[in-house]
Amino acid sequence: MTDSTLTVTVLGCGGSSGVPLIGGADGRGVWGDCDPDEPRNRRTRSSIVMQAPDGRRLLVDTGPDMRNQLIANGIPYADAIFYTHAHADHIAGLDDVRPFNWALERPIEVFGTEAVLAEIRGRFDYAFRPWTPKDAFRPGVEPRFIKAGDRLEVVGLILDVFEQDHGKLNSLGFRCGDFAYCTDVVSLTDEVLSLLGGVDTWMVDCLQMKPHSAHAWLDRVLEWRERIRPRRTILTHLGPFMDWATLERTLPPGIEAAFDGLTFAVPGQIAF
Template identity: 50%
Template sequence: MKITLLGSGGSAGLPQIGGPDGRGDWGQADPAEPRNRRTRPSIVIETDTGLRILVDTGPDLREQLLNCAIPKIDAVIYTHDHADHVAGLDDVRILNRILEAPMPAYAIASVWEQLRARFSYAFREWKGGFFGRPAFFTHDIVEGTPFELFGLSILPIDQDHGYSRSLGLRIGDFAYCTDVVRFEPAQMEALQGVKTLVVDCFTPDNNHPTHAGLGTVQGWVQALKIERTILTHMGPAMDYAKLRRTLPDCIEPGYDGMEFHA
């Protein structure tokens, strides 16, 4: 599989709105480093046959797909219903036009309930014709139960997101685990044998109620013996160059547009 990190930032992106000149608050991140400019977290998984699975439709979706030169999406998986993961849903209508069909989409039942309430127009029955709104073929998935998509066996992993829950995704020896504050024993068991992990790491410390910090992630890497860990959902205290300089070789910060195979 080819993995593209569309976005690697937190829910407010980086820079965040504000700053002394109104052009952005960079926190502790160097604005001169282009890899510190981060949009909201999302990935695309491309199979060996060229089919592409988009994970989440955040508010930066249009910009992300253009920047990463991704011309078509064949299916969508939603990890949870927070705005930074779903607010770009309306852009699916353009993807529908390219696909010439409603978008196959996968989520747990509670996420579909929320999306239908917030984007009701997108879930009316599609009766053919021009895609003036998003249209979906919805599929329910269940935490802990693998499902098949484009020849891939995908395991949805229930995750502790502080005040809510989210899904991690495991495909073979690759896992994508954004928006998680801690792994419980069941999640650690589900991640045994993973070689490449893209994982939530919002802060250099461990004082956030809904997102993992660097010390927590390093503990997971050591316990699970992960060969390559890529950090995502990084906040304004996470400077790319400093992280590259101080982290062990097996852990690295991700960045928007990063590509790798797993």
């Protein structure tokens, strides 16, 4: 094991419809409580990229904003993809990752549960067929089945994977050394809260202020945070009622709202 630094880029931190939502009296979007003049309120669908010390990258989810997110953040390709679950806001951009194949000159390893990868395959069957460089006009992926409880080594990072209650279905969260990512979650077991104990930087679903059946809300995150005691908590999957400047002003120290393009380093032991 070596001490090294993980770099995380927030490609998107919005809810399933993004912020603003399509619509509005003038057709320019529904902003809810978000100030349209604050650029950090313009949120694409939730996704992150984790860069290992050797430069290899793990993309977490491929939402419908994929192409714009990668270009906006200067990320030409990732070496592998981790899927938290198969909701459209986390998978619909899979077709956009074809350039990863061109860069890697091989299929992209995609990690997910058997059920999640089967569902993605149902929508993007062509991406799961054998891929060679002559298949440049479609993405090619290599499924890697994982399950809660697994310790996974991917792009030189070690991920401890766990199950999260996401309302009608479960999603996967993970801890990678001193970083943990818990998107699309409404409740966490005691076991998972223990596993997250003392993590340095924790990114967590916080759709809104009011309780919700499938997503965490602020009071719930604050309760979890009491248990986990991270140094830094970063809220993601933020809906239209989560105004960035209001959160910045009112959240307790050590907790902040993400914004698209936020990049941070996590020190500590993350790789073999």
